Amino acid sequence: MRVDKYLWCIRLFKTRSIATNACKKGQVKIDDKNLKPSREIYGGEIIQVRKNQINYKIRVIDIPESRVGAKLVDLYRKDITPKEEFEKTELLKYSKDYYRKKGTGRPTKKDRRDIEEYYDTNEEDV
Template structure:
């Protein structure tokens, strides 16, 4: 089975087109080698997928006949993604909130002046 079809069947991507685009961009690796969307997948292969700033790693157990339900995905792959990969996404959320809260709009003149005053003090 093709890698793009396998990733779609095991629900890593919502559409097969998204899976093939990820392969073309180099976000999918099989046994530490970047692959094209047409690369065949066999049981025992180690697949690494970078999606949403998380490096997923999985091992192919079997090839599904077609797209499977979420409950049956475990029959066809083993997820070996370390927990640290998911913890890093939580840290990224905090880092984004540090600068400006979402929905507060553009910085005002007062914000700009405060920033200029702050940067002038640090340069001296």
């Protein structure tokens, strides 16, 4: 089965064209080598997929005949993604909230002046 079709069948991507584009962009790899969407996939291979800033690692257990239901996905693949990958996204969420509260919009002129004043006073101290 083709890589793009397999990723679509196990519900990693919503459509097959999105899976194809991910392969073309180099977001799908086996043994750190980029794959073409038409590459054949076999049982036992480990696929690395970069999606939503997370590097997923998936071991192919079996090849499905067609797209499978969400409850049956685990029969065809095993997710071996390290926990550190998911922790990175949590850190990204917190780092974004640190600078500005969500919903406060763009910095005002006063905010910009305060920031420039802060940087000017810190440079003089050094």
